C-alpha cells in the first residue's frame with residue numbers, strides 16, 4: 001500500500017512541467033548522480049528522513065525482512081521470494097534512530113534494487129515489537145524486531161536452571177510487546193517430577209511452560225503447536241540447546257550446535273549471530289547467541305511492580321509505603337509467602353532487580 005502511494009506521488013512530480021526530461025543522455029547523468037548521492041549517504045540526516053528521495057520514488061524499491069546482520073550490512077529476504085540479498089545501511093537510510101541498533105534481525109526494510117549488491121537500504125520501518133537488552137552506558141541493544149513470541153529456553157541439567165535470568169527475560173519480553181513462552185529443555189536428564197518443580201513458579205503466570213527434550217523429542221510436538229504460523233525468538237544461556245531444539249523442529253535447518261563440556265569456562269558461544277529461519281510448518285524463528293547474563297534496559301520500580309503483580313498486591317498491606325520487604329517492621333510480604341501467594345524464587349528476583357534499580 002505504502003509503496004504504491006509513494007510511486008504515485010513520484011509520478012505526478014515527474015510529470016510536472018519543469019520536470020520533463022528531454023535527452024536520454026541527461027537521464028543517464030541524472031541517474032548516475034542520484035545513485036552516487038545515495039551510495040555516499042548524506043550528512044544532513046535530520047533533513048532526509050520523512051520524504052522519499054526521487055531515486056527511491058523512481059527506482060526499483062523493494063521490501064523485505066532482515067534475516068541476519070554483519071556490521072552495517074544486512075541480509076534481506078525479499079518479500080517477493082527468492083534468496084536473501086545483501087544490503088547496506090547508509091546515513092541516508094530512514095529508520096528508528098536507535099544508534100546502537102540501527103538495523104536488526106526481523107526488521108522490515110525497503111531497499112533500492114538497482115545495479116548490483118550490496119543494495120542500499122532506503123528505510124527501516126518502525127518496529128512492531130522489540131526484544132531489548134541493556135548495555136553499559138545506558139544504550140539499548142535491540143536483539144530483534146517484529147517477532148510475536150519471546151521463547152526463553154532454559155536447561156534442566158547443564159547449564160543449571162537460572163530463575164533470575166528467566167525473570168529478566170520475562171520482563172524484557174513483556175516490555176517489548178512480545179508474548180512469553182518458557183521452554184525447559186534436556187528433561188531427558190532429570191527424574192519425573194523435577195520438571196514440574198522447576199516450572200512451578202511460572203505455572204500461575206499464564207503463559208505456555210513446556211518441558212522438552214531435543215534429544216528424545218519429548219514435548220516437541222506441543223512446542224510446534226505454539227510456534228506454528230508465528231514468529232518467535234529463542235533466547236537463553238549458552239548451551240541450553242536453543243539450536244538443538246530448532247534442528248529437532250526442522251532438521252533441514254542444520255544449525256551448528258556444540259557440546260557444553262567443550263566450552264565450559266571458555267565463555268564460548270556456538271551460535272555467534274542472530275539469524276532468522278523459516279519453519280517448514282509455517283512461521284519463523286530467530287536463533288540468538290547464548291548469554292551469560294541479561295541486563296534490562298532502563299528498568300524502573302514502577303515497571304517492576306507491574307511485572308510482579310503478586311508482590312505489588314501484598315505490598316499494599318505493608319505498614320510503610322517505602323517498605324523494602326526485607327524484614328521491615330509491618331511488612332506484609334512474609335505472610336503472603338507463607339500462604340503461597342508469593343513464591344520465594346519470584347520474591348528473590350524482585351529484590352535483586354529492585355536493588356539494581358536503586359543502585360542505578
Ligand SMILES: Nc1nc2c(ncn2[C@@H]2O[C@H](COP(=O)(O)OP(=O)(O)OP(=O)(O)O)[C@@H](O)[C@H]2O)c(=O)[nH]1
Pocket residue numbers: 185186187188189212213214215216236237238239240241242243244245256257258259260268269270271272288289290291
Ligand atoms: N541431554 C540433552 N542434551 C541436549 C539437549 N539439547 C541439546 N543438548 C546438548 O546441549 C549442547 C548445547 O546445545 P546447543 O544447541 O549448541 O546450545 P545453544 O543454546 O544453541 O548454545 P549457544 O548457541 O552457544 O547459545 C549440545 O551438546 C547438545 O547436544 C537435550 O534435550 N538433552
Ligand SMILES: [Mg+2]
Pocket residue numbers: 242243244256257270271287288289290
Ligand atoms: Mg546455538
Ligand SMILES: [Zn+2]
Pocket residue numbers: 315318323324325326328330331332333
Ligand atoms: Zn513490605
